[in-house]
Amino acid sequence: MNSYVEFAIGVVFYNPTDEEVLKVKDYSEIVPRVYIYDNTEENPNPLCLINLKQDEYTYIANNKNDGIAVALNKLCNLAKKDGYKYLLLLDQDSIFKIEDIRKMFQEIRNHASKDIGIYTPEIHYMKGNGEIRARTVQTKPSTVFSEISWAITSGSVVSLEVYSQSSGFDEFLFIDRVDYEYCVQLRKLGxxxxxxxxxxxxxxxGETQGGIFKFSGHNPIRHYYIFRNRLYLVQKYKENFNGIKKVAYLGLTITRHLALVLICESRKTEKFKAIKVAYRDYKKGKMGKYDPENSRELA
Known part of the structure; x- marks a missing residue:
């Protein structure tokens, strides 16, 4: 029996393992419907179709990678159309115990407010089987809700009423900073x-690298999105980056980005090429999915 009838869950797949697909069955025990958006580019995994009753899930696959923003918008719009008030968004590899999901849903039921657009749990990052760090300081036990500046996508419960008042997740970004941009957008809306x-x-x-400097390494294409999207967001929210503030922010973040690649990462030449292409594409207004036909340096 699904006790949280106003909630649904949305999961984004990309080459999931069988174990990751099977987690969907657990989710279906606490909500009436699980929405699955499969970004796998070839031969999407059909295992979820076998292990779930058809009236418990909705499965979308286009045999291509549409990016995280497109997937999230589709999931939110489907859930809203089907009458749900809230949608819990999850990555395929996130570990979110059922009891923690229940706790989150119950707290939202008990303390929901019309001025809250996103509810998020405490996030603890993992490498392999070992915990690395929490992204934010844990709230005091006496505090149910604590306002934060932004939240990662996975684990976020989206108020679909608030979502309908926004412009949705920015599909120009494709991946990287999609979650951050949505939170900034909501904050501007109040x-x-x-x-x-x-x-x-x-x-x-991802793969953690560095000795003294610990950070998560990325492949060249991910560096492309990180660099390009940073420039795009500074321009999109230029009222937050006036004059010296813009110069200081871009100077610091770009210097740090380049320094980490130079000092700590492998495949340096490829990654510097990716950053060069990212800058060029941003200047030309090329957003969305990276197009290797127009940027042969990374092909």
Missing amino acids: FKTVRISGAILYQFL
């Missing part, structure tokens, strides 16, 4: 992003 105390989601990081 809505809050809050963290719920006591509900914990474990999120896996």
Whole structure:
């Protein structure tokens, strides 16, 4: 029996393992419907179709990678159309225990507010089987909600009423900073992003590199999106980056980005090429998915 009838869950797949697909069955035990957007480019995994009753899930696959923003917008719009008030968004590799999901849903039921656009759990990052760090300081046990500036996508419960008042997730970004941009957008509209105390989601990081400097390494294409999208967001929210503030922010973030690649990362030449192409594409207004036909340096 699904007790949280106003909630649905949306999961984005990209080459999921069988174990990751099977987690959907657990989710279906606490909500009436699970929405699955499969960004796998070839031969999407049909296992979820076998292990779930058809009236418990909606499965979307286009045999291509549409990016995270397109997937999130589709999931939110479907859930809104089907009459749900809230949608919990999850990555395929996130570890979010059912009891923590229940706790989160119950706290939202008990303390929901029309000025809250996103509810998020406490996020603990993992590398392999070892915990690395929490992204934010945990709230005091006596505090149910604590306002934060932004939240990662996975684990976020989106108010679909608030979502309908926004312009949705920015599909120009494709991936990287999609979650951050949505939270900035909501804040400009007068809505809050809050963290719920006591509900914990474990999120896996990429390959961690460096000796003294610990950070999560990325492939060249990801560096392309990070660099290009940073420039795009500064321009999109230029009222937040006037004059010296813009120069200081871009100077610091770009210098740090280049320094980390130079000092700590492998495949330096490829990554510097990716950053060069990212700058060129931004200047030309090329957003969305990276197009290797127009940027042969990274092909």
